[in-house]
Amino acid sequence: SQTIHQWPATLVQPVGSPLSLECTVEGTSNPNLYWYRQAAGRGLQLLFYSVGIGQISSEVPQNLSASRPQDRQFILSSKKLLLSDSGFYLCAWRGGTGELFFGEGSRLTVL
Amino acid sequence: EDQVTQSPEALRLQEGESSSLNCSYTVSGLRGLFWYRQDPGKGPEFLFTLYSAGEEKEKERLKATLTKKESFLHITAPKPEDSATYLCAVETQGGSEKLVFGKGTKLTVNP
Structure with missing residues (x-):
């Protein structure tokens, strides 16, 4: 069966990190x-969202970027965090009939 | 612009008190409507997919229905363990890879 893993689960980062x-x-x-x-x-x-290795579509202009170096790996990055980047980040994969299956999430707090 | 509106924002029920949650949508063409359950601090858990008006899906105490403008999630004789936030999402026609989510209804079932 399919599983999805996200990490870290929680992190606290200073602005600019x-x-x-x-x-x-x-x-x-x-x-x-x-x-x-x-x-x-x-x-x-x-x-x-990404439909394949190296293929990334960005939906919102922001301080973040994403990469897909391997078929089953998806990475969310930032060079310098802002306070407004705080939130709960969720990764998901898409099933055969259109539904999304989510990971457990990563809670980011920027101080 | 595609929009999904869920109501009410919050709902408190007594155990055994049946009710319904609403998801109304404005889209150019519906490809699918999805219901999710989200527990605090967790990723959303997929419940149902509905594709066409008149369709119904059931799972335990939950039943989802779909019309051309809205979907209902009926909860029959709820139990405290049904307490969660319920999210609705739509996918539109046209080859989009995106799901548009509503803000959710927070359900609390008191014993």
Whole structure:
């Protein structure tokens, strides 16, 4: 069966520091992968999605970037964090009938 | 612009008190509507996919229905363990890889 892993689960970072969140999927090949952010009082906001290695689509102009170095690996990065980057980051892969399956999330607090 | 609106924002029920959550959508063409359950600090868990008006899906105490403008998540005789935030999302036609999410309904079931 398919599983999705995200890490780290929580992190506290100072403003201006770099960020790297990692997501890996097991049990499926060539999945469509997604990064969402969930901020308090707001819905899930799509940040990036990828349909294959090296193929990244950005949905929101921001301080973040994404990369897909391997088929089942999706990385969210920032060179310099802002206070507004705080939130709950979710990685997901897409099933055969369109549904998304999410990881457990990464809680980022920028101070 | 595609929009998804969920109501109410929060709902408190007594154990055994049935009710419904609403998800109304404005999209150019619906490809699928998805329901998720999210527990605090966790990633959303997939519940149902609905594709066409009149379709219904059931799982334990939950039943999802779809019309041309909205979807309902009916909860029959809820238990405290049904307490969670329920999210609705839509995918539109046209080859988009994106799901647009509502802000969710936070359900609390008191014993």
